[in-house]
Amino acid sequence: MALPPDATVADVGEFALIDALAPIFEQGEHVLVGPGDDAAVLRVRNGHVVVSTDLMVEGRHFRRDWAEASDVGHRAAAQNLSDINAMGGRATSLTVGLACPPDLPAQWALDFARGFAEECATVGASVVGGDLTRADQVMIAVTVIGSCTVSPVLRSGAEPGDVLALTGRQGWAAGGLAVLGRGFRSPRVLVEAYRRPEPPYAAGSVAAEAGATAMIDVSDGLLAEARHLAEASGVAIDVRRDAFEVPEPLVAVGGALGADPLGFILGGGDDHALLATFPEGAVPAGWQVVGTVTAGSGVTVDGADYEGPTGWTHF
Amino acid sequence: MALPPDATVADVGEFALIDALAPIFEQGEHVLVGPGDDAAVLRVRNGHVVVSTDLMVEGRHFRRDWAEASDVGHRAAAQNLSDINAMGGRATSLTVGLACPPDLPAQWALDFARGFAEECATVGASVVGGDLTRADQVMIAVTVIGSCTVSPVLRSGAEPGDVLALTGRQGWAAGGLAVLGRGFRSPRVLVEAYRRPEPPYAAGSVAAEAGATAMIDVSDGLLAEARHLAEASGVAIDVRRDAFEVPEPLVAVGGALGADPLGFILGGGDDHALLATFPEGAVPAGWQVVGTVTAGSGVTVDGADYEGPTGWTHF
Structure with a gap:
């Protein structure tokens, strides 16, 4: 019609x-x-x-x-x-x-x-x-x-000794959103990442088959989602700054807006990357180890509290 | 908490x-x-x-x-x-x-x-x-x-020769809504019917097991839903006015508002009564025959076009 x-x-x-x-x-x-x-x-x-x-x-x-x-x-x-x-x-x-x-x-x-x-x-x-x-x-x-073809991977299965791993673009959509919020339309690759996220759809079932112990998608912010995993699993999670390679467009936006580009990665959501915990040695190809799981509670960055925004709040 | x-x-x-x-x-x-x-x-x-x-x-x-x-x-x-x-x-x-x-x-x-x-x-x-x-x-x-324990009953299975039947309160919620719209709070039974419909939850699966050929719930208006059945099934449906006993509270509201109380029944929704077609003789207990299915198209009331509102429109 x-x-x-x-x-x-x-x-x-x-x-x-x-x-x-x-x-x-x-x-x-x-x-x-x-x-x-x-x-x-x-x-x-x-x-x-x-x-x-x-x-x-x-x-x-x-x-x-x-x-x-x-x-x-x-x-x-x-x-x-x-x-x-x-x-x-x-x-x-x-x-x-x-x-x-x-x-x-x-x-x-x-x-x-x-x-x-x-x-x-x-x-x-x-x-x-x-x-x-x-x-x-x-x-x-x-x-x-x-x-699911194997048991669903919940948020609650992470165990001390596991590693935290990420797959998919992370921080790009947050960078695009920051650009749009200032009235700009470039870098175009970030704006497009915000407009049309490209979640790693093939990775979830691969992670489940590889034995992921806990998994969540990063919709509200990486550290916020890490906190959901830590709370549901009753563990502590430490994220390592040097695990992330900050892509060039985020460096450019950080420079233009006077912001730490790593902030887009640690606090940004909307890319729908996957964050999961695996027993050490079980991390599938395409995933990057970004942290560790230990006994305790809470989420730290390089062993310390993180001062920046960790995610989105709805109210 | x-x-x-x-x-x-x-x-x-x-x-x-x-x-x-x-x-x-x-x-x-x-x-x-x-x-x-x-x-x-x-x-x-x-x-x-x-x-x-x-x-x-x-x-x-x-x-x-x-x-x-x-x-x-x-x-x-x-x-x-x-x-x-x-x-x-x-x-x-x-x-x-x-x-x-x-x-x-x-x-x-x-x-x-x-x-x-x-x-x-x-x-x-x-x-x-x-x-x-x-x-x-x-x-x-x-x-x-x-x-469903038997095949789902669709809107599209009504056949000429079937009868149209209704179960559940019908028109009460519309009466309650009309009352509220004029700033009144009684008859209380109608206002309550609008606030908390009591759909005939047990009747749907009974109708399916009894061989209902088509079924729909009356959420937008009885004649509007009859039209959905007629169109999906490629048949004509005629509804009989004298099949409905107009309950006393609707008579009272009709009198007070100067409206035909049957209009609440024919045009009203929100009670979530069930409207279904059955082969003649297969109508289960608790259902009231209110019309007939014939070859053709469209919905009539006592063989003629209906002039009143037949249901709700969203835009």
């Missing part, structure tokens, strides 16, 4: 817009009943499912002037797919709810849906249901369902 | 509030990993799951001055549990996201969660995950997962 240019969501109407959205979401073979009924029906192979949910609110988690609708779609999907990745699983199915003001361009909703569908397609997951309703602010609610 | 009286969500903080919310949600035996990790893990018995999602927005789907927080929790859960009911299934697990302004009383969030948990407990379902974030408006995003 071709929408009239400049048509708003209210112009097009709920049901016509849903009709336009539905074909954007291709259905995998495991989807017995897709969108359009009271519920979707999914075939499940191995007797369990893994489920996670997230909200994204305009002005809080994204700005329409900082990213294209399709970018917001990519990010919304990536953020949720990453939660299944962090369990060592594979996402199979998602639902997506969109609340929006009636004057939202209908094209924005379609472009958002296309970006969302594209990101899901990178892991072979289907969008099996959704909801569309009116609100003062754009809000996106996503739930993702997946499964 | 006892919250300070009059504390807002911002006062309490995200993580402390989540800590206070978590014990409200008891976990069933099928929940292998509950809230608190990147994802929940659920045991699934029969090789498939049924999934649905819904958004509720303050000012649009509920008003804080028209219902207690616990009522809003009951309604949010009921609306989603009802979607699984309408597939002929049983809900097992839900996720719930709450977006709210920082000045929302933290007690509101707790009371909402208690109402939500109570409603889920009526069908034995667990709340296995959630998200909490900041927005200008209270928004609630729920996803429900369930399963």
